[in-house]
Amino acid sequence: MSVLVLRALHMAGMNQEAGNKEETLRGYQDHDTIASWSEAAVVAVVDTGIIAGRSATSFVPQASATRAEAAVVLMRMLQHVGYINP
Numbered sequence: 001m002s003v004l005v006l007r008a009l010h011m012a013g014m015n016q017e018a019g020n021k022e023e024t025l026r027g028y029q030d031h032d033t034i035a036s037w038s039e040a041a042v043v044a045v046v047d048t049g050i051i052a053g054r055s056a057t058s059f060v061p062q063a064s065a066t067r068a069e070a071a072v073v074l075m076r077m078l079q080h081v082g083y084i085n086p
Contacts, residue, residue: 001065005050005077006041012081018043028059035061050076 009016018024018040024047025031034042042061045051051073053059065073078084 001070001073002041002045002051003038005045005073008077009045009048009081012083014081016044016048019047025059027057028053029057030059030061033061034059048080050080 006016021039021043024043025034038061042051042059046053054063075084079086
């Protein structure tokens, strides 16, 4: 989902780049299970606050998102690009 969100941000004109991987993912105990091809996208969307993980200490990158989680991510992304008010 992180890759899709980052691509949508780019399509909306937001040039969101990945920050410091170690600093951003440090708090997630399962950060080593994030696929290498998606790490930059995960870091970028976590830095924006659009995606925060399942808890403060777990990102759970291999899990499927629930409808509620997907709705929250979509709402946060639309707020971030200014398409809806916070």
